Amino acid sequence: MSSGRGRICCPSHPDAPLVDDCHAGDQICSECGLVVGDRVVDVGSEWRTFSNEAGNADPSRVGGAENTLLNGTNLTTMIGPSTSGGGTSFNETGGAVYKNRQTMSSSDRTLVNAFKEISNMADRINLPRTIVDRANLLFKSVHDGKNLKGHSTDASASACLYIACRQEGVPRTFKEICAVSKIGKKEIGRCFKLILKALETSVEIIKTSDFMPRFCSNLGLPAIVQRNASHIGGKAVELDVVPGRSPISVAAAAIYMASHASENKLTKKEIGDIAGVADVTIRQSYELMYPRAAELFPSDFKLIISQLPQR
Missing domain, CATH: 1.10.472.10 (Cyclin-like)
Structure with a gap:
């Protein structure tokens, strides 16, 4: 119900705050429980997803968050099996009518693998997200410039994480990075020097x-x-x-x-x-x-x- 000023309020308790029941779409008076408004937009999830319990039926309509560091913005088109029982996804010989289209290039695939490795290493030594983001950006710059040809992705990712730690003011030793990496200290050290030279960046002197x-x-x-x-x-x-x-x-x-x-x-x-x-x-x-x-x-x-x- 509306007051004379155009504001929805309870007629018995005009100053009482209203509670939004998003699931029912109602506005309720917090004093007496009277429903004074409806048609509230539900801002919650469209549905709950139990993909592990429902086999392959996952009602989610969106994928992961867009990664702006990827050239193709990691967009893909996936055609699932028919749910109507008519077999419209397959032809008379049993072959798929539609082909799943993967738009991720080999370059983006390398970036995704490197970002995953950086995130895994950071989790093992409890590094914050700001350091992971900086390491990802460093790797992206090095990868786009093709500055570390001949060096493995894991070595480059480890060196980027080491540099990010020092630039963010929370340095880790080479041995600490090696402990969570698959790469040796010498290889990480070589990549470290090459990255600093290629990107013309610097790190604070450790104390x-x-x-x-x-x-x-x-x-x-x-x-x-x-x-x-x-x-x-x-x-x-x-x-x-x-x-x-x-x-x-x-x-x-x-x-x-x-x-x-x-x-x-x-x-x-x-x-x-x-x-x-x-x-x-x-x-x-x-x-x-x-x-x-x-x-x-x-x-x-x-x-x-x-x-x-x-x-």
């Missing part, structure tokens, strides 16, 4: 602080140890204590030093398994840092040097 929160969290270390480890790693780089050492090995050595200055002592192997760094690599970085340990810890931390192992 010890990029890995510290994730490594410490995976090792179950408390916040105070993480804070000390971050300070140690940053100070070691600032004072040029570990020249030529990778940020990952410096971060692992800083965690090793901070853990031994606390009650949460960890071995080099425990840290190396999480950081993807060999024990000897951690030891070499730690031996460079140990003589200047007093300078590396925060100023408010009471360090007892004798607590720290010499190697």
Whole structure:
């Protein structure tokens, strides 16, 4: 029912909000339940689909979402079997009258396979959708430019994911990407360099602080140890204590030093398994840092040097 102002409302409760019952197509007063309007458009699904229970009968009228990165926009025409029982889809010899037409080109098929591989790898290491989208865009650019001829799709996809992680500010190590990929570290590294050169793009230089929160969290270390480890790693780089050492090995050595200055002592192997760094690599970085340990810890931390192992 309408009020004098042309607004539909309940005559007994004009100020009460109305509830839309989309399935019944009614507008109902929330106070008394009176149906005050009808012909509401149902914005829900046209029907429920139980394709697994109904064999091949799937009433969905649409396919997957359109992917704008594909040249053919992944459109296909599929002719299903006749449902009327008259056999109109087949001729007298049993052959199909209509042919299913696949419009996806071999180029789009390569893109689809690469996008699927990137998505699968990202799922295994819990990467957000923004990184997947950036990796897909990178692969599309490389694929269209034909910059990685002779390299496998999986290697290119893995390198694009690695670059996307660094460009989005959440870098992953080569070993972490290799762990979820089918490709070795050397091949991914080669594709990584080629992609950066071909696309004339760059990545941010990785720092010890990029890995510290994730490594410490995976090792179950408390916040105070993480804070000390971050300070140690940053100070070691600032004072040029570990020249030529990778940020990952410096971060692992800083965690090793901070853990031994606390009650949460960890071995080099425990840290190396999480950081993807060999024990000897951690030891070499730690031996460079140990003589200047007093300078590396925060100023408010009471360090007892004798607590720290010499190697």
